[in-house]
Amino acid sequence: MSRFSGALQLTDLDDFITPSQECIKPVEIEKKVTSSGAKIKIQEDGYFQVEEDGSTQKLQKVEITLADCLACSGCITSAESVLVTQQSQEELLRVFEENQKIKSNGGYQEAKLIVVSLSIQPVLSLAIRYNLSPNDCAAKLATYFKQIGVDMVVDMTIADDFALLEAQREFIRRYRATESDGIKNVLPMLASSCPGWVCYAEKTHGSYILPYISTTRSPQQIMGSLIKQWVGHRLGDRPIYHITLMPCYDKKLEASRQDFFNDETQSRDVDCVITAIELEQMLEQEGISLASLENSTFSQPWLASEASDVFPELKRHIGSGSGGYADHIFKYAMSELFGENCSDLEYKCLRNADFREVFFEKDGKIMLRFAVANGFRNIQNLVQKLKRGKSQYHYVEVMACPSGCLNGGAQVRPKTDATIKELTKELEDVYNSLPCQTPEDSKVVKELYDVWLGGLESDKCIALLHTQYHAVEKNTNALNIKW
Amino acid sequence: MGSLNLLQTLKKDNGRVWNLSWHPNGEVLASCGEEKSIRIWAKDLTGKWLNKIVLTDGHKRTVRQVVWSACGNYLASASFDATTCIWDKKGGDFECNATLEGHENEVKSLAWSKSGQLLATCSRDKSVWIWEVTDEEEYDCAAVLNAHSQDVKKVVFHPTKDLLASASYDNTIKLFRDDPSEGDWICCGTLTGHNSTVWSISFDKTGSRLASCGDDQTIKIWKEYPPGNQEGIPTEDGDSAWKCVCTLTGHHARTIYDISWCHMTGLIATACGDDAVRIFKEDDDGDPNSPGFSLICTVDRAHTQDVNCVTWNPVIPGLLASCSDDGEIKLWSFKELGQ
Numbered sequence: 135m136s137r138f139s140g141a142l143q144l145t146d147l148d149d150f151i152t153p154s155q156e157c158i159k160p161v162e163i164e165k166k167v168t169s170s171g172a173k174i175k176i177q178e179d180g181y182f183q184v185e186e187d188g189s190t191q192k193l194q195k196v197e198i199t200l201a202d203c204l205a206c207s208g209c210i211t212s213a214e215s216v217l218v219t220q221q222s223q224e225e226l227l228r229v230f231e232e233n234q235k236i237k238s239n240g241g242y243q244e245a246k247l248i249v250v251s252l253s254i255q256p257v258l259s260l261a262i263r264y265n266l267s268p269n270d271c272a273a274k275l276a277t278y279f280k281q282i283g284v285d286m287v288v289d290m291t292i293a294d295d296f297a298l299l300e301a302q303r304e305f306i307r308r309y310r311a312t313e314s315d316g317i318k319n320v321l322p323m324l325a326s327s328c329p330g331w332v333c334y335a336e337k338t339h340g341s342y343i344l345p346y347i348s349t350t351r352s353p354q355q356i357m358g359s360l361i362k363q364w365v366g367h368r369l370g371d372r373p374i375y376h377i378t379l380m381p382c383y384d385k386k387l388e389a390s391r392q393d394f395f396n397d398e399t400q401s402r403d404v405d406c407v408i409t410a411i412e413l414e415q416m417l418e419q420e421g422i423s424l425a426s427l428e429n430s431t432f433s434q435p436w437l438a439s440e441a442s443d444v445f446p447e448l449k450r451h452i453g454s455g456s457g458g459y460a461d462h463i464f465k466y467a468m469s470e471l472f473g474e475n476c477s478d479l480e481y482k483c484l485r486n487a488d489f490r491e492v493f494f495e496k497d498g499k500i501m502l503r504f505a506v507a508n509g510f511r512n513i514q515n516l517v518q519k520l521k522r523g524k525s526q527y528h529y530v531e532v533m534a535c536p537s538g539c540l541n542g543g544a545q546v547r548p549k550t551d552a553t554i555k556e557l558t559k560e561l562e563d564v565y566n567s568l569p570c571q572t573p574e575d576s577k578v579v580k581e582l583y584d585v586w587l588g589g590l591e592s593d594k595c596i597a598l599l600h601t602q603y604h605a606v607e608k609n610t611n612a613l614n615i616k617w
Numbered sequence: 618m619g620s621l622n623l624l625q626t627l628k629k630d631n632g633r634v635w636n637l638s639w640h641p642n643g644e645v646l647a648s649c650g651e652e653k654s655i656r657i658w659a660k661d662l663t664g665k666w667l668n669k670i671v672l673t674d675g676h677k678r679t680v681r682q683v684v685w686s687a688c689g690n691y692l693a694s695a696s697f698d699a700t701t702c703i704w705d706k707k708g709g710d711f712e713c714n715a716t717l718e719g720h721e722n723e724v725k726s727l728a729w730s731k732s733g734q735l736l737a738t739c740s741r742d743k744s745v746w747i748w749e750v751t752d753e754e755e756y757d758c759a760a761v762l763n764a765h766s767q768d769v770k771k772v773v774f775h776p777t778k779d780l781l782a783s784a785s786y787d788n789t790i791k792l793f794r795d796d797p798s799e800g801d802w803i804c805c806g807t808l809t810g811h812n813s814t815v816w817s818i819s820f821d822k823t824g825s826r827l828a829s830c831g832d833d834q835t836i837k838i839w840k841e842y843p844p845g846n847q848e849g850i851p852t853e854d855g856d857s858a859w860k861c862v863c864t865l866t867g868h869h870a871r872t873i874y875d876i877s878w879c880h881m882t883g884l885i886a887t888a889c890g891d892d893a894v895r896i897f898k899e900d901d902d903g904d905p906n907s908p909g910f911s912l913i914c915t916v917d918r919a920h921t922q923d924v925n926c927v928t929w930n931p932v933i934p935g936l937l938a939s940c941s942d943d944g945e946i947k948l949w950s951f952k953e954l955g956q
Contacts, residue, residue: 485749486801488800510761512758514758514761518758553799555798
């Protein structure tokens with residue numbers, strides 16, 4: 135079974151056809167041109183071209199990178215096998231080992247600073263798996279990572295805050311552009327933090343849908359900017375290897391996007407994504423009992439003060455376990471646009487529990503209509519509504535996984551006697567038991583807007599906290615047409 | 618034994634004819650094929666079948682299957698252009714009043730549930746989709762099922778329940794149902810046994826048995842064993858178990874593309890790549906747990922090329938329609954000898 139979300143399974147991102155079978159990407163193969171046409175001999179250790187004089191030359195293996203696959207509308211298929219080699223726990227351990235070697239040879243300055251950012255959903259998934267409290271689980275994961283060669287373990291909540299604040303402001307810009315300037319194609323704003331959804335929209339619906347997708351980067355990629363740009367700069371431009379722990383496999387695709395490759399540092403904002411399932415495997419392979427590890431601290435390398443290591447105090451945001459985008463933006467819009475405050479939002483379930491909506495009515499007119507649409511079937515219905523011009527929404531929080539990110543495709547699977555639904559409920563309960571974080575109240579975020587980004591809505595905010603999307607042209611290669 | 622007598626040959630299309638569907642009243646036949654159009658055939662006053670209507674502007678590529686809803690008011694068509702069209706006569710003439718998009722590539726088959734509330738489609742993209750008809754007569758996607766690992770060739774609903782069967786290039790047949798506790802459709806059974814692509818499936822009248830055929834040139838009969846069955850066949854999660862109780866081999870020389878189980882006579886007809894149409898009859902007094910079926914009629918050169926589809930008329934016993942790569946549709950009357 136593929137580990138990608140349903141949306142990507144459909145767009146052929148996972149169909150395991152190896153590049154040699156169907157890849158249409160032109161690849162340059164280094165070999166000599168012969169006059170009589172090439173003879174190729176297949177041996178166990180590779181393919182050899184036989185020269186006219188009888189000597190042989192080993193042919194290079196064709197390598198397709200994930201970036202090649204993402205930019206191509208052909209098969210795209212090998213993406214998963216490519217991912218396995220480029221973003222696997224093996225790759226991670228290889229990097230750790232290499233770094234350790236450099237360090238033990240005295241090259242401390244050349245060694246990379248290895249940073250791991252933990253997102254909330256996989257920490258909770260592992261906490262339930264190993265029967266730990268969320269904070270203990272995070273603190274023990276910090277210890278585990280430091281044992282295997284990581285220099286700093288950090289909490290990604292700060293990036294969630296940035297993403298929410300940016301999305302709130304972006305929504306107001308779009309709403310006003312529609313209301314006062316009559317600009318079309320900017321509402322509904324659609325959430326952008328789910329790479330399964332974004333990739334599906336790019337490959338399948340292109341220019342119909344892309345203008346609606348929020349340009350705000352996902353928390354993972356904002357974390358990438360923060361760590362590589364700001365923290366890297368603060369620490370004297372030391373090379374950083376940045377790992378994120380995420381709830382879904384699709385995040386690996388997001389990290390590999392060309393948009394998040396930095397030419398200056400010649401590296402990606404996020405170098406490697408590992409998921410809850412993979413971390414569980416790593417722990418099991420090494421025979422490590424997470425519960426038996428000591429608690430350790432999270433770093434806050436973006437702060438000016440030195441002694442900023444603290445024990446983890448995990449937070450949630452209001453709203454869904456996928457980041458709470460709909461709730462934050464709804465409340466912000468009510469106060470910003472209509473000067474109204476509201477307490478908890480009451481959603482109404484539509485066709486199923488994964489499609490629910492909420493609205494704000496004023497003088498008999500619906501001023502704000504928001505929805506949360508999780509899972510591929512609801513994405514379908516939303517997209518078709520949009521295409522037919524029948525959507526009445528101002529904002530939709532779209533996530534490719536049913537139940538959203540707490541049930542991400544790479545979260546630890548339920549034990550044999552539990553269903554996914556029961557496990558998701560448990561994850562939601564644990565998530566809702568955490569103390570609440572309000573992005574507007576974060577002093578650190580405020581300070582970073584000043585010292586790092588040069589103020590709200592600055593060019594730097596656009597450059598580092600926003601991104602763009604690219605429609606992938608449908609390929610009509612005759613070879614791809616089958617019965 | 619029996620004989621299949623040709624009643625009439627219908628030919629209009631230049632390309633291959635892929636599929637046929639009888640209207641539930643038995644008086645109208647729809648056909649589709651490479652010409653991208655759908656033809657509707659009915660009898661004139663003299664009893665000859667004529668092409669009455671051609672529906673042209675629904676699809677951009679080959680139309681692979683057409684199927685009438687149980688109420689007879691809707692005709693759905695599946696095309697290699699990745700879309701599904703729903704045609705109705707609300708405005709007087711047949712018009713395409715809904716186009717369902719979502720499949721990534723060729724839609725191979727489709728089926729209405731008995732109630733008409735659900736439509737299932739399947740595609741080369743390996744997925745099976747369930748569409749729900751809303752009160753406003755729109756079609757909402759109720760489920761996208763990624764259970765198959767290859768191209769899905771055929772979907773068929775159970776004759777009375779909302780149970781869907783699908784047949785695939787991955788050699789399996791899968792069963793799906795709505796699971797209210799999950800709020801989604803689930804795969805509730807995988808029938809393995811065919812050694813190659815399963816091309817078509819057909820339920821018997823009661824829906825307690827399913828016939829399948831495919832690239833391995835065999836027919837298999839699958840029987841439902843509900844929870845608590847007398848035979849003691851184990852079941853899981855309250856779902857019935859389906860066991861292969863009969864395999865018919867040695868009758869077909871090529872791939873069997875289609876199978877139709879008549880709900881009136883109980884006869885099974887097959888469409889084969891060897892250009893023949895065959896009729897099978899269940900043996901009398903057989904053990905329900907290992908029934909026998911006998912070949913009682915073969916028309917060797919029923920068509921001049923692959924036979925793509927066979928279908929029994931739902932009202933007139935023994936009336937069979939077939940169509941082929943040769944561009945022809947043939948209507949046959951089956952008579953059992955000695956009756």
